[in-house]
Amino acid sequence: MKITLLFFFSFVTSLSWCQKIASIDFENLKKSKTEFVAAQLNVSIGDSVSLDLIETNAQFLRDLNLFLSVDYTIDTLPNSDVSISYIFNEAISIYPIFSIAGFKNQLNLQLGAADINFLGKGNTIGVIYQFYDRHSIFFYQNSPRHLNNRTGHEFSVGRKSTVEPLYFNDHTANFNFDNYHVSLGGNLWLNRYLKLNLGGMYMFEQYTNVDSTFDIGNKVFENREQFSFNKIQIRSSVSYRRIQYLFERRSGFAATIFAENIQTSGNPLASFFKGTVMANCFIPLFKRGNLTLQHKFGLATNNFSPFAPFVIDGYLNVRGSGNRIARGTGELIFNAEYLHTLWKHPWFYLQANSFVDIGMLRPAGGVINEFADNAFYYGGLGLRLQSRKFYNTILRVDYGFNLNHIADNGLTFGFGHFF
Numbered sequence: 001m002k003i004t005l006l007f008f009f010s011f012v013t014s015l016s017w018c019q020k021i022a023s024i025d026f027e028n029l030k031k032s033k034t035e036f037v038a039a040q041l042n043v044s045i046g047d048s049v050s051l052d053l054i055e056t057n058a059q060f061l062r063d064l065n066l067f068l069s070v071d072y073t074i075d076t077l078p079n080s081d082v083s084i085s086y087i088f089n090e091a092i093s094i095y096p097i098f099s100i101a102g103f104k105n106q107l108n109l110q111l112g113a114a115d116i117n118f119l120g121k122g123n124t125i126g127v128i129y130q131f132y133d134r135h136s137i138f139f140y141q142n143s144p145r146h147l148n149n150r151t152g153h154e155f156s157v158g159r160k161s162t163v164e165p166l167y168f169n170d171h172t173a174n175f176n177f178d179n180y181h182v183s184l185g186g187n188l189w190l191n192r193y194l195k196l197n198l199g200g201m202y203m204f205e206q207y208t209n210v211d212s213t214f215d216i217g218n219k220v221f222e223n224r225e226q227f228s229f230n231k232i233q234i235r236s237s238v239s240y241r242r243i244q245y246l247f248e249r250r251s252g253f254a255a256t257i258f259a260e261n262i263q264t265s266g267n268p269l270a271s272f273f274k275g276t277v278m279a280n281c282f283i284p285l286f287k288r289g290n291l292t293l294q295h296k297f298g299l300a301t302n303n304f305s306p307f308a309p310f311v312i313d314g315y316l317n318v319r320g321s322g323n324r325i326a327r328g329t330g331e332l333i334f335n336a337e338y339l340h341t342l343w344k345h346p347w348f349y350l351q352a353n354s355f356v357d358i359g360m361l362r363p364a365g366g367v368i369n370e371f372a373d374n375a376f377y378y379g380g381l382g383l384r385l386q387s388r389k390f391y392n393t394i395l396r397v398d399y400g401f402n403l404n405h406i407a408d409n410g411l412t413f414g415f416g417h418f419f
Contacts, residue, residue, distance in 0.1 A: 019049040022081040028088045032066060033120040037086075039149045040064065042192070049074075049082050058086065060192065063245050066117050067091060068388070093117035095393050097128055099414025108132045108315050108323075110414070121147070134161040134176065144187065152187030154199065164207070165324055166306040167364075168216040176208040185235070193242045201233040229270055235260040243282060248341055248349040248386050249290040250282040262309075272301035272329075274309055280419065288341040294419050296333040303329065304365030312376050318359040319418065320378045320400020320410040330362030332371055335419060339384060351384040355418075357400065377403040 024045060026037050041057050043050075054072060061070040069089040074082050097112035114126030123143045130136040138158030145152050164177040185199025206228040209221045236259050243252035256278050264270035276298035283291040296317070300309050310331035314321040317333050336356045343350040357378045360371040380400035387393035394416050402408035412418075 019076075020081045021045055021047050021049060021084060022077055022079075023083045025083070025085040026088065027085055028090070030090050031093060031117055031120045032088070032090060032122075035147060036121040037061065037088075039145075039147050054084060059244060061086065061088075063243060064122060065245060066093065066122060092389060097126065099396075099416075100412070130160075133163040136160045136162070145189065150189050152189070152195075154185040154187070154197075155183065157182045163210065166207075167308075167327055168214075168306050171214055171216060173209060173211045173214055173221065176210050178206045180204045183233075193240055195239050195241075197235075197237045197239070199235050201231075201235070203229075203231040203233065205229045205231060229267055230265045231270070232263050233260055243280075246284065247388075248344075248351065249284050249339075250292070251284050253279070253281050255279040269303050269305040270307045272303060272309060274298060274300040285338075290339040292335075292337045292339070292419070294333070294335040296331065298331045299362075300329045302362075302365060306364075308364040310361060312359045312361060314400065314410045315412065318357040318376050318378050318400075319355065319380055319398050319412055320357075320402065320408070321359070321376055322408075322410060326361050326374060326376070328361030328363050328366070328374065330366075330368070330371065332360040334358045337418070346388065348388055349384075349386040351386065353382045353384060353398075355380055355382070355398070355400075356403075379403050 021043065022045065024038070024041070024043070026034055029037065040061060043053050043057055047053075051074075054074065058070050058072050061067060067088050068091050071087045073085045073087065075085070076082055094113065094115045097110060097114055099110045100108065109131040110128055111130075112126060112128035114124060116122075116124045118125040118141075121143070122145060123141070125141045126139075128138045128140075130138070136159055138156060138160070140154070140156035140158075142154040143152050158181060160177075160179040160181070162177050164175050165172050166175055181201055181203040183199060183201040185197055188196040188198075190196065206226060208226045209223055211223065213220065213222050215221075237256055239254070239256040241252075241254040243250055243254055256276075258276045258278070259274070261273050262271055276296065278294070278296040281293045283293075285291050298310060306327075308327040308329050310328045311324045312318050312321055312326045313324050315323075317331075317335070334357075337353055338355070339351045339353045341349055341351050357380075359376045361374040362368060362370055363374060378400045380398055382396065382398035384397075385395040396412070396414050396416065396418065398412045398418065400410055400412070
């Protein structure tokens with residue numbers, strides 16, 4: 001009897017391997033182009049049937065984050081070959097960009113719109129207006145993967161205008177900061193999940209002192225005094241990203257190694273080399289929970305300069321901390337967040353979250369062991385309201401507070417995940 005059963009299962013298994021894929025169809029595509037979707041598959045007509053490979057491709061299509069769901073059917077034809085049909089429920093790909101962050105009478109507001117399936121080929125095009133004490137505007141167009149599935153590109157142009165605190169020894173002064181830039185980069189995909197990127201940027205930066213006149217010893221800065229730089233950036237990165245999107249939850253891992261070289265005409269203290277390593281881990285817990293961990297470590301040329309490239313900022317890395325409260329030439333960031341789904345409505349998911357954000361800096365000109373002396377510990381609570389109809393429409397509210405001084409706090413409000 002055991003021999004008979006073994007022969008039967010071996011026969012069924014061998015038969016499935018003999019079956020070939022006769023056709024692959026895509027149903028319910030609306031905006032997405034068939035040639036774009038087909039280019040994402042690593043299975044084609046004539047290949048042997050593999051149920052694992054068919055499911056892996058379905059999950060990869062889901063993880064493009066263009067579709068609310070991707071299912072499939074497998075039909076056996078009279079000649080024993082099979083026909084595969086992938087069935088799509090497309091998300092609305094044009095969505096608003098909106099976020100508000102508030103720190104002690106300072107407001108960071110972003111408004112805009114983006115299409116993450118421009119021309120039906122998974123391209124992104126968008127425009128963002130930002131008010132962060134002053135007015136900024138950005139335009140960008142990215143194509144993560146061309147139809148050859150091996151290359152991609154990114155382009156952006158804009159003006160960033162803010163009020164920047166600069167740190168001169170023991171004196172802090174506020175400057176109106178204007179950055180005009182144009183950026184271009186290219187992608188090379190080594191496989192589905194591993195990408196190389198090389199790019200460059202030209203920047204013109206201008207600083208205007210908006211505080212009273214001050215003296216730092218070898219230089220007197222008058223009120224309204226200006227200085228400016230021309231900058232060239234060369235950047236490169238290697239990134240691995242394999243994250244599965246499970247409706248309101250995520251699972252997987254992503255990591256990036258990033259390096260950039262900034263050369264500034266006329267001021268060597270504003271030139272630097274910077275390297276950063278960042279990793280994200282997404283862990284589903286229980287039936288409704290999701291734990292997200294992020295770790296970031298970076299070092300830059302250790303000039304004693306007010307233009308140190310790393311900052312602690314409540315909008316960027318440590319929620320509730322405030323507007324660029326510290327600068328340095330090294331950073332160590334750790335973020336942990338737990339999300340729990342409270343309500344699964346047909347139109348949205350409601351989630352509660354708790355988080356801890358820790359940021360450490362090496363001060364400009366300092367040493368590695370000074371990281372611990374410049375540490376910022378914040379925790380907080382928040383809510384997420386995620387649409388089940390629109391792509392990436394996640395309404396986010398986070399309230400963060402200093403774990404060592406509860407009165408030091410801030411509120412952020414916006415669309416999308418914090419990280």
